[in-house]
Amino acid sequence: MNVKKGGYNFNAVEKKWQRFWEERKTFKANDCDDSRPKYYVLDMFPYPSAAGLHVGHPEGYTASDIVTRYKRMKGFNVLHPMGWDAFGLPAEQYAVETGTHPAETTQRNIEGMRRQIESLGFSYDWNREVNTTDPNYYKWTQWIFLKFFNSYFDETEQKAKPIEQLPIPEGLSENEKCRYIDDHRLAYEAEVPVNWCPALGTVLANEEVIGGLSERGGHPVIRRPMRQWMLRITEYAERLLEDLAEVDWPESIKKLQIDWIGKSVGAEVKFEIENCARDLWVFTTRPDTLFGATYMVFAPELDVVDMITTDEHREAVEKYREQAARKSDLDRTDLAKEKTGVFTGAYAINPANNERIPIWISDYVLISYGTGAIMAVPAHDERDFEFAKEFELPIIPVVEPDDRQQAESVRQGELCFVGDGRAINSGQFNGLPTAEFKERITNWLAERSLGQKAVNYKLRDWLFSRQRYWGEPFPILHTKDGRVIGLSEEDLPLELPVVENYKPAGTGESPLANIDDWVNVTLADGSKAKRETNTMPQWAGSCWYYLRYLDPDNNRRSWDPEKEQYWMPVDLYIGGAEHAVLHLLYARFWHKLLYDLGYVSTKEPFKKLVNQGMILGEDGQKMSKSRGNVINPDKVITGYGADSMRLYEMFMGPLEAIKPWSMQGVEGVHRFLQKAWRMIVDEDTGELAEAVKEAQAGEATVRLLNQTIKKVGDDIENFRFNTAISAMMIFVNHLGQREIRPKSVVEKFVLVLAPFAPHIAEELREKLGHTDTVAYEPWPEYDKELIKEKEIELAVQVNGKIKDRIVVAAEADEEQIKQKALGSKKVIAAMAGKEARKIIVVKPRIVSIIT
RNA sequence: GCGGAUGUGGCGGAAUUGGCAGACGCGCAGGCUUCAGGUGCCUGUGGGCUUCGGCUCGUGGAGGUUCGACUCCUCUCAUCCGCACCA
Numbered sequence: 001m002n003v004k005k006g007g008y009n010f011n012a013v014e015k016k017w018q019r020f021w022e023e024r025k026t027f028k029a030n031d032c033d034d035s036r037p038k039y040y041v042l043d044m045f046p047y048p049s050a051a052g053l054h055v056g057h058p059e060g061y062t063a064s065d066i067v068t069r070y071k072r073m074k075g076f077n078v079l080h081p082m083g084w085d086a087f088g089l090p091a092e093q094y095a096v097e098t099g100t101h102p103a104e105t106t107q108r109n110i111e112g113m114r115r116q117i118e119s120l121g122f123s124y125d126w127n128r129e130v131n132t133t134d135p136n137y138y139k140w141t142q143w144i145f146l147k148f149f150n151s152y153f154d155e156t157e158q159k160a161k162p163i164e165q166l167p168i169p170e171g172l173s174e175n176e177k178c179r180y181i182d183d184h185r186l187a188y189e190a191e192v193p194v195n196w197c198p199a200l201g202t203v204l205a206n207e208e209v210i211g212g213l214s215e216r217g218g219h220p221v222i223r224r225p226m227r228q229w230m231l232r233i234t235e236y237a238e239r240l241l242e243d244l245a246e247v248d249w250p251e252s253i254k255k256l257q258i259d260w261i262g263k264s265v266g267a268e269v270k271f272e273i274e275n276c277a278r279d280l281w282v283f284t285t286r287p288d289t290l291f292g293a294t295y296m297v298f299a300p301e302l303d304v305v306d307m308i309t310t311d312e313h314r315e316a317v318e319k320y321r322e323q324a325a326r327k328s329d330l331d332r333t334d335l336a337k338e339k340t341g342v343f344t345g346a347y348a349i350n351p352a353n354n355e356r357i358p359i360w361i362s363d364y365v366l367i368s369y370g371t372g373a374i375m376a377v378p379a380h381d382e383r384d385f386e387f388a389k390e391f392e393l394p395i396i397p398v399v400e401p402d403d404r405q406q407a408e409s410v411r412q413g414e415l416c417f418v419g420d421g422r423a424i425n426s427g428q429f430n431g432l433p434t435a436e437f438k439e440r441i442t443n444w445l446a447e448r449s450l451g452q453k454a455v456n457y458k459l460r461d462w463l464f465s466r467q468r469y470w471g472e473p474f475p476i477l478h479t480k481d482g483r484v485i486g487l488s489e490e491d492l493p494l495e496l497p498v499v500e501n502y503k504p505a506g507t508g509e510s511p512l513a514n515i516d517d518w519v520n521v522t523l524a525d526g527s528k529a530k531r532e533t534n535t536m537p538q539w540a541g542s543c544w545y546y547l548r549y550l551d552p553d554n555n556r557r558s559w560d561p562e563k564e565q566y567w568m569p570v571d572l573y574i575g576g577a578e579h580a581v582l583h584l585l586y587a588r589f590w591h592k593l594l595y596d597l598g599y600v601s602t603k604e605p606f607k608k609l610v611n612q613g614m615i616l617g618e619d620g621q622k623m624s625k626s627r628g629n630v631i632n633p634d635k636v637i638t639g640y641g642a643d644s645m646r647l648y649e650m651f652m653g654p655l656e657a658i659k660p661w662s663m664q665g666v667e668g669v670h671r672f673l674q675k676a677w678r679m680i681v682d683e684d685t686g687e688l689a690e691a692v693k694e695a696q697a698g699e700a701t702v703r704l705l706n707q708t709i710k711k712v713g714d715d716i717e718n719f720r721f722n723t724a725i726s727a728m729m730i731f732v733n734h735l736g737q738r739e740i741r742p743k744s745v746v747e748k749f750v751l752v753l754a755p756f757a758p759h760i761a762e763e764l765r766e767k768l769g770h771t772d773t774v775a776y777e778p779w780p781e782y783d784k785e786l787i788k789e790k791e792i793e794l795a796v797q798v799n800g801k802i803k804d805r806i807v808v809a810a811e812a813d814e815e816q817i818k819q820k821a822l823g824s825k826k827v828i829a830a831m832a833g834k835e836a837r838k839i840i841v842v843k844p845r846i847v848s849i850i851t
Numbered sequence: 852g853c854g855g856a857u858g859u860g861g862c863g864g865a866a867u868u869g870g871c872a873g874a875c876g877c878g879c880a881g882g883c884u885u886c887a888g889g890u891g892c893c894u895g896u897g898g899g900c901u902u903c904g905g906c907u908c909g910u911g912g913a914g915g916u917u918c919g920a921c922u923c924c925u926c927u928c929a930u931c932c933g934c935a936c937c938a
Contacts, residue, residue, distance in 0.1 A: 252932095255855070264937075363936090365936085365937095365938075369938080658932090662862080664862090664876095664877050665877060672875095678891090722865085722876095723875080725875080727875085729875055795870085797918080799918080800918065
């Protein structure tokens with residue numbers, strides 16, 4: 001801590017300016033201001049945890065705040081809001097343990113974290129703060145859910161439409177009509193095999209299950225059929241895929257989404273089953289290998305298995321099916337190494353060559369993908385190959401690789417070849433290359449009504465209900481006669497009732513089910529109904545929060561269309577990469593529905609996405625309580641100040657890189673701020689330093705100033721904050737040593753520093769005689785001409801080795817440089833009397849002489 | 852197994868995208884200031900050799916392209932992160 005009275009007292013300075021900004025509402029964003037271009041900078045809003053902020057939060061928040069402050073100085077009208085993603089398990093678990101209402105815990109945690117965030121001096125417009133657990137917020141989450149419920153997806157137009165416009169087939173009874181409509185809603189109930197987590201007492205979405213364990217807590221997850229609410233995200237698979245081309249996101253994140261959607265193009269092929277009236281369709285990406293299909297495999301869960309199994313094999317089949325059903329996802333992953341399965345006794349007919357092929361069941365075929373059945377081509381599919389080897393099934397090669405040796409091994413049935421080649425053993429198609437064969441056989445099948453072109457996605461519908469208390473209640477009623485009806489808009493929000501026990505029943509019902517007077521409802525016509533007792537998953541509130549920031553206090557509608565058109569899309573979204581397929585996919589999905597229904601004007605919500613990397617502990621390990629390597633931001637701020645904290649977070653390395661914390665590194669940037677302070681302020685008096693005065697700046701200083709302005713600006717635009725800070729350090733090292741520090745130069749430097757270390761920048765500007773905030777000062781311009789060096793230094797290489805350096809005038813031409821280089825004594829010595837065969841001049845860098 | 856990312860001094864990291872490797876910061880060493888510690892200031896700091904002028908090796912490893920490679924190509928190793936039988 002500084003003892004001198006005019007020293008850099010960061011604690012006082014930071015408090016002073018934070019109060020100033022708050023009182024003046026410095027960072028209030030104005031809606032629909034057409035006099036300036038708009039810019040929307042969004043942070044992934046945090047879960048308000050009892051542990052408070054960790055050092056990972058301020059990393060992204062500082063980066064976005066630097067861009068925000070920079071853009072403001074560049075004349076943009078910037079929207080930079082903050083809020084709370086406050087539904088979630090920790091507050092609920094705490095409630096189960098202590099009986100404290102989650103709302104109370106949440107409120108306390110929010111206040112703690114808001115104080116922490118404010119202490120870092122981020123320029124949020126706090127007037128727009130949102131909280132997903134506030135009924136005034138989740139009213140509109142429920143409202144959007146009703147939009148899903150009251151919409152269907154028009155296949156030809158590839159967009160959602162109001163359910164009233166759904167064409168209903170003629171001749172349906174009233175009941176059938178209802179059923180038909182319910183089956184087309186984008187939010188629907190279904191009895192589906194779900195990921196049930198006994199430890200959490202709830203079901204989870206596919207995206208929340210990692211390797212058979214729950215994403216939160218790492219508890220085992222088993223498969224079990226249950227009645228659940230689903231959102232029809234699969235209808236949007238193609239658009240979610242296509243529109244990725246429009247956004248400026250890291251390629252790695254795009255790829256994760258592409259893989260998660262998992263589009264594959266191929267054909268559906270019809271197989272007849274012997275002694276069975278039903279045909280069976282399979283999906284394949286390799287219709288060209290149809291002649292090599294020597295058996296079929298059905299998923300154990302497939303319903304036709306019962307019908308086709310012969311008495312002789314029934315016992316073995318039943319046993320296998322039971323085993324498969326009992327396996328959890330984790331077991332299934334573990335046992336994936338070896339192929340298991342049993343023969344059903346039934347046969348199918350290969351439509352290409354009318355061969356009889358046996359039908360097996362095996363758990364390597366998934367009920368949830370394609371038709372739950374496959375044609376097995378062991379010669380050209382690794383899994384089928386393994387299976388065929390295990391059970392000694394015939395292997396017929398139908399694709400010949402170009403490579404001679406490979407081709408021989410494939411013919412012998414020793415090698416499984418999955419690449420492209422030429423057709424063999426395929427009747428009239430022999431000799432065709434793979435790509436052409438695919439086309440031809442697909443057409444051939446289509447002409448005979450045996451198949452057609454088909455597309456499949458790995459993406460499944462989104463399992464949208466949870467058996468928890470602390471989530472948005474569904475605005476849904478179940479009537480006595482079995483109808484499902486949505487509440488009307490006037491009845492929102494449907495508030496969470498008070499309960500005595502927060503524990504999930506564990507049977508698949510949420511704690512809400514126990515509250516009789518909430519569950520039971522009498523409708524307007526006097527009939528009885530029950531409320532839906534599931535709640536929405538944690539992701540619901542975060543799917544649209546960026547829209548509520550635009551108009552957070554609106555009681556009449558979710559947001560004003562005019563404001564939406566002004567601010568959207570989000571220009572910059574910064575957050576962790578862990579949300580690649582969860583939040584970021586879900587939010588895009590919701591946005592597309594809102595787009596189809598005309599509530600938003602952009603196809604995609606987030607134009608540019610930047611991921612921040614994880615910050616590790618000082619030991620290079622992931623920070624965790626048990627390792628004891630957690631860094632508390634509060635301590636850093638108390639010891640070095642918010643500006644040092646911000647600066648260090650950015651100086652550590654590239655924003656998106658994983659990097660370890662270092663307290664000594666914090667001291668390093670703190671020293672830089674001290675130096676900058678002393679460059680401008682006299683430590684003894686607290687007045688402007690004597691060296692800072694009206695004076696003409698020297699040539700070197702002017703050049704460095706202009707270079708620094710350019711470098712810092714360019715680096716901010718490219719999210720290279722570490723090198724921007726390095727450039728400012730170079731500048732301070734230079735100017736701090738000058739006896740005279742021209743005021744005009746110092747002024748510009750403070751402006752450049754401001755987005756990074758706003759508190760000290762404000763204070764220094766005050767010392768320089770300003771009374772207003774730096775926040776809206778124009779970013780300084782640099783002069784291209786003044787950046788240029790008068791003289792340039794080039795290294796001279798002889799046969800690739802540097803022998804000398806020459807200094808020439810910046811405007812010297814190649815010939816002059818050559819002559820100067822050849823005139824160097826050291827160069828002459830190195831050439832040892834030989835002729836220069838070739839001389840290469842790379843203007844500001846190097847001269848290369850080859851003898 | 853498949854896919855992606857990364858690999859540069861004692862440490863975090865720079866390198867205008869094929870042109871002087873190691874900017875900036877940390878750490879360390881020496882000096883000044885100081886009763887002392889700390890702060891602050893100055894100098895030095897990739898390895899090896901050196902007659903102190905230099906020489907030489909050096910960006911995970913092995914090849915290659917080029918006057919010239921951290922950067923491009925081929926192979927390979929290590930670490931981290933996704934996905935995990937998707938037909």
